[in-house]
Amino acid sequence: MRRAPDQPYAETELLSLYFCMNLLQPFRGTPLRDGLESLLAKIEATFTEKQREYFGDLVFTHVAKMTPSKDYRRHAAAVSGLSKACLEHVKVELVYQSREDESKTYLFSPYCLAYYGGELYTIGWSDLRQSVRTLRVDRIRTIKATSQRFERPKDFDPENYLGRSFGIYSEGEQEKVRIEFAKEAARTVREREWHPTQRIEELPDGRVILKMSVQGISEVARWMLYHAPYATVLEPPELR
Secondary structure (H helix, E strand, O other), X not given: OOOOOOOOOOHHHHHHHHHHHHHOHHHOOXXXXXXXXXXXXXXXXXXXXXXXXXXHOHHHHOOOOOOOOOOHHHHHHHHHHHHHHHHHOEEEEEEEEEXXXXXXXXXXXXXXXXXXXXXXXXXXXXXXXOEEEEEEHHHEEEEEEEEEEOOOOOOOOHHHHHHOEOOOOOOOOOEEEEEEEOHHHHHHHHOOOOOOOOEEEEOOOOOEEEEEEEEOHHHHHHHHHOOOOOEEEEEOOOOO
8 A cells, every 4th residue: 555645654664563562562551552552543543444444454464472471561650650760861769679578779770671581671770789780670669750860871872781691681790601502402592693792613413502702691591491401511610
């Protein structure tokens, strides 16, 4: 379908919006998806009957089945508060439950929100830890904006920061990792990019060695459990 002269959007743009709405399913009832639903409703209000019939099929022809994830409707206040604080550069006072039986209250300067592995996180400066920390949004029990402002460091780039980690936690020292995979797991390892620094060494009998330099050894250890008993750590010793 061609774009009408007064139609400011293209078919491919609508396709992307509808597909993104599927991907944002865990965030129903939060600003992260409510805003997109509102935008699509405004666009749909301009449809002719023919366009309504044509574009309505996008919901059924472009779908996404999400992996198990949390329902963030219960955490809508935290998502909304963090989004606003990120944009306005305002510190928040939050109660964070890091363990089942322990919660702490402190000031936090949220630099960004990040979604990874079915979980929503916020990355920023913790006044308690005096360092950049990554917090799970669903573990924030209460959040309150303060009158204190913060300046996000000019050298903080969320993509670079997350690129150093194996998963989401870019904490600790950068370490060289080498893992040998038996041929039963080698195909899975070859088919994906697990880390931007990865190199794969092919061995004659179908085995492979995955090499990378990462922060977050504990996340590498958890990932390796999925490949047991076909994965053997060559280095570093603490991962073994």
